């Protein structure tokens with residue numbers, strides 16, 4: 643477990659994860675995901691530490707992933723718990739990831755606990771993504787509920803949490819403190835400018851206690867995925883300002 647966690651996070655304890663698991667549920671092809679292998683290769687060259695991928699692509703693109711970490715997403719299109727863990731191990735994954743729906747679906751919370759137990763038994767890091775109330779409850783995205791949801795997911799046995807940015811570093815710090823395990827934030831919908839995209843990430847990393855990002859849409863929907871990753875790498879691993887990150891991306 644320790645060796646795999648170090649592999650995912652790297653020597654500075656931070657993680658730049660490119661999320662490409664959307665192919666398991668998106669209802670239309672997106673160029674950056676049609677060109678899945680190229681998006682991976684460009685991201686690796688730009689400094690990505692890890693990828694989030696469904697099992698099918700995790701197997702298919704092993705060449706492109708190179709020495710980066712691959713965390714297999716088993717939210718959908720994959721068997722849960724023991725079968726998913728065995729499959730992830732069989733393909734050489736560095737971790738496993740699943741959704742959790744605190745305050746909405748007890749079965750999913752219990753499934754998360756089962757998955758955590760199975761993964762822990764074989765030393766496979768488990769990344770849980772709590773979505774309080776489920777996707778329909780956008781009213782449940784307050785900092786307090788995000789913090790509570792993160793803790794529920796951590797209490798199922800997750801080793802890391804991927805969750806929403808609360809919108810400001812102070813309340814994000816409370817999420818991180820309450821979760822008790824490393825927290826990374828997701829990217830969300832496509833932003834109009836790089837400044838708008840990098841700004842909150844810079845805050846979360848430098849003042850919110852967040853140790854990484856899992857970004858999908860803002861990378862693979864960009865005309866220049868490698869550039870977006872380069873800017874993220876500058877913020878996460880080179881202490882760059884937002885302005886420097888924007889320059890690095892261009």
Ligand SMILES: O=C[C@H](O)COP(=O)(O)O
Nearest residue numbers: 661828829830857858859
């Ligand atoms: O696995 C998906 C994550 O939510 C990150 O992707 P996103 O940047 O599109 O939100």
